[in-house]
Amino acid sequence: MFKKIKRIFVGNKELPTQVPVHEEEYVVIGQEYSAYEIKESEKIPITQETSENKVQVIKHKIYPRVLTTRIKSPEDFEYIKNIVEHDVIVINLEEVPIEAIIKEFNDFKKYLETLDYSLGRVGENTILAIKSDVEVDKYVSEEPVHEVEE
Numbered sequence: 001m002f003k004k005i006k007r008i009f010v011g012n013k014e015l016p017t018q019v020p021v022h023e024e025e026y027v028v029i030g031q032e033y034s035a036y037e038i039k040e041s042e043k044i045p046i047t048q049e050t051s052e053n054k055v056q057v058i059k060h061k062i063y064p065r066v067l068t069t070r071i072k073s074p075e076d077f078e079y080i081k082n083i084v085e086h087d088v089i090v091i092n093l094e095e096v097p098i099e100a101i102i103k104e105f106n107d108f109k110k111y112l113e114t115l116d117y118s119l120g121r122v123g124e125n126t127i128l129a130i131k132s133d134v135e136v137d138k139y140v141s142e143e144p145v146h147e148v149e150e
Helices: 002-010 076-082 098-114
Strands: 066-070 088-092 117-121 126-131
Touching: 066 076, 076 098, 098 117
Parallel strands: 066 088
Antiparallel strands: 088 126, 117 126
16 A cells, blocks of 8 residues: 555656567568669669549439428427438328417427428418428429320
């Protein structure tokens, strides 16, 4: 006990014991280069390897992840909070009167705004939430849409 207390105040004057190191053979893994003797007038040939890699770029259209939900009770907003990793969320409120879920919806709206979503009303009972970094306009189809006449 006295030695430990003395070591705290005085320090360790003794040198640490050395760890024995065994001599090992090192093996070079990889390409072995040929050795040349350097003479005064001789130039060493340098081989240049030219590798032509052909890269083909394929462009794919990445569509946003869409979550479509139907709210039947106020507890459904809590379930949606656990799966909000989508780019676009479509919420259908047809089956529940808005007065019954207004408090839960306001909490859910604040939650989505903290996750950088923009909310908007699409129809009377439909709400659309879009992540701010998603450009919805680029997902519009390039082909013209023809209306079917009956």
